[in-house]
Amino acid sequence: MEWETVIGLEIHAQLNTVSKIFSGASTAYGAEPNTQACLVDLGYPGQLPVLNGEAVAKAVKFGLATGSKVARRSVFARKNYFYPDLPKGYQISQFELPIVQEGKIEVVLEDGSTMLVGLTRAHLEEDAGKSLHEDFKGKTGVDLNRAGTPLLEIVSEPDMRNAKQAVAYMKTIHTLVRYLDISDGNMQEGSFRCDANVSVRRKGSETFGTRSEIKNLNSFRFVERAINFEVERQIDILESGGKVVQETRLYDSVKDETRSMRSKEEANDYRYFPDPDLLPVVLEEGYIEDIAATLPELPAQKRARFIGDFGLSAYDAGVLTASRELGDYYEHVVERLGGEAKLASNWVTGELAGALNRAGLDISQSAVGPQALADMLGRVVDNTISGKIAKDVFEAMWSGEGTADEIIDARGLKQITDTSAIESVIDQVMAASPGQLADYRSGKDKLFGYFVGQVMKATQGKANPAQVNELLRQKLAG
């Protein structure tokens, strides 16, 4: 039997505001437990929430960037449940009237094709604290530093049909929120995580199967693996005549499996109702227009421009626009270089990306800035050095030996382009290799590479490779 998978994601993006969504406490990560929780965050008697306007502005940015409806009036509601890391006994969220409604986003898949994923809504809410179960000898520690941190919960339509699409969608949102500078997207710190709703149905069926919700996935890899595991689990159940139970499940990355957390019957009745401590959020047209004016070029726009203006492949354009900083870096290189977009793309996605990867750095921490890289590539373009030598120069630049020109000078790497100089080297090589020369001339074409190697070796790699090829061919032919 053929099965179809249906996936929807609820992404929680922590908004990068300076202070919390309803209090003045700092949102900085990693402080000593409970040092960044003020009386509001602790839910003290008599304390009241006051909405942080920055969080609203960031949610509006997201709404505008996804072509969603930005609600002129949205309402905060209380989601009631008891848990030690939820100080008030309720979470302030949005329920019936979220701030962002009904949008869609274009997702580029691995094979370069695109799909549209619908956005049901995105709403503002406060995060809970953290319960720490280790190190307390049978007791539970509570850290409320995270309590009250602003979150944007982005809910997709059930539009994805496999794990790879889900990951591509999540990456698209991840890129977008960082472009918009509304979230740092740091997944290790939990600033960007998702719940996946997964169900399967017979291919061709119009109705959805019973879904399970996999909670708190905080890496792209886990999303893919958890969904794949869950799909197989559900198909196994259905094929053996069973029924999938609607439930919340947790993904165990060590065992690579999902397991039941609570069933629908055990689910909380959250008793949502409008929070009487907060006024409805009413947005004026002018306010929304002002925010629209601050929107940066979006990833999809930039990708299209890179393909159109620079003649890049869809793949390269996708890589170069994966973050706003990388795209800016690349454009900087091209600008300084005065063109050579393809060469710049190869270098940024190749040598530079490799070096960053090895050093575990991101583009903003690169040891070689865009100007320095452009200047170095300029020496390739004007034939001062070959592309091969350029890699050595780049490596030297990376380890801080100076500018490209300084390194070329200091190491004497300037390319030999003088025809007669190259010819005299070729003559020496031919004279020193009579056997190989005879074999070549009797038909062993493969030996051409041997002669190229010998010439390059004799010139310490500095001879212009194109010239070497051409002159060798002539001379070897006799």
Place this chain on the structure above:
Amino acid sequence: MHKKTIAELSRSLQAREFSSVELTRHLLSRIDALDGGLNSFITVTAEGALAAAAAADERIARGEGGPLTGIPLAHKDIFCTEGVRTSCGSRMLDNFVSPYDATVVSRLKDAGMVMLGKTNMDEFAMGSSNETSFYGPVHNPWDLKTVPGGSSGGSAAAVAARLAPVATGTDTGGSIRQPAALVGITGVKPTYGRVSRYGMIAFASSLDQAGVLTRTAEDAALVLEAMSGFDPRDSTSSPAPVPCYHGSLQESLEGLRVGVPEEFMDEGLDSENRAAVEAALDVYRALGATVSTVSLPSLALSVPTYYVVAPAEASSNLSRFDGVRFGYRCDDPADLLDLYQRSRGEGFGDEVKRRIMTGTYVLSAGYYDAYYLKAQKVRELIAREFRQAFQHVDVLMGPTTPAPAFELGAKTTDPITMYLNDIYTIAVNLAGLPGVSIPCGLVQGLPVGLQLIGPHFSEARLLNVAHRYQQESDWHQRLPVGY
């Protein structure tokens, strides 16, 4: 000294007839001597009061005193007071010492007022008789066998017994006006949003409003002016400027249009109480007002509506009392559920539990629309009827309560009878309107109140209307025997 109003005390302090320290000592000794029978205070802060009084005296000596500098007051124990236990009348918060001051507390402190202590109240302000307090009931100084009303019963009894010239209160369904009426003093419940709720322990956030209990409307005007106004820490507080309430007290009532809701004067009203209200209306006629009958047809729905909305909000507001971070925690919890169940089970009293259960029920899946949502619609209907009435009249008048104070224990067995005691006051909270209760007579030796209701932010007019009556009457000057 204790018989003087705030306005009189202020003049005496400025004229150095006596000092704030002397005045404070005098009132502390009265509390010491008389409160045993009343139980109006939960906490007396003698030391802090004398220090604040000394500081106030210095301020006055430097010529920097304002109208409230050196005037003692008591705060209902629902307002958070830094370094002082804030119990909310509950075992749950018996051990809770607030780390901060409520805005009401800090504003009055800044005005130079001297806190004598914290007054008794129904637990979490849930009650109409002050019998639900963990600290025992408050007795009405007019007759110790009767209740002082609630939930601000301690504040009301303390002011009526002249233990303090003013006390703060909160009014969610009548909790300032009803006790003020039952002990013969003036109680003002301002417009929702007029006074900050920051630091006021929440019962029902969309209904709760802080106000004052004083002997006269003039005193209420002085204190209310100091405590009102926008507070950036309360999103529901109004940015509207605070007028000078004191400045308009004397305005003429010539041409004032008074409306009497017919639903207020129905068969539920005690006949002598009705006579007292009608006599007060005659005083207003004599002052130049015209009196007409108006109708608020949905008024009968206000009690059931209130008992959906208020418990719903309360059930959520009181979730934070879970034994985890502050307040009461049960001994040796076996696990998390046990911690929650016993801490809350042992920490809350019966009435609070009843309302938490009611509120949880009306918000539950499947019941929300039928109860909570419907109640919100009725609430809007009631508000609309008030708006329509105010197109024809300037102020509504009627009784504050159906009858004078009842005996302790008389209504504790049947919550519905108790709830109906607030029938005339509750609609005002649902509509967010300001309301005032002033003494207008004695029925069988017990005070009854006249309730004045105005449109949103009409406090200045209401105080003016109340003040002019008090110039023509002496009910507010009557003293319970022995005080």
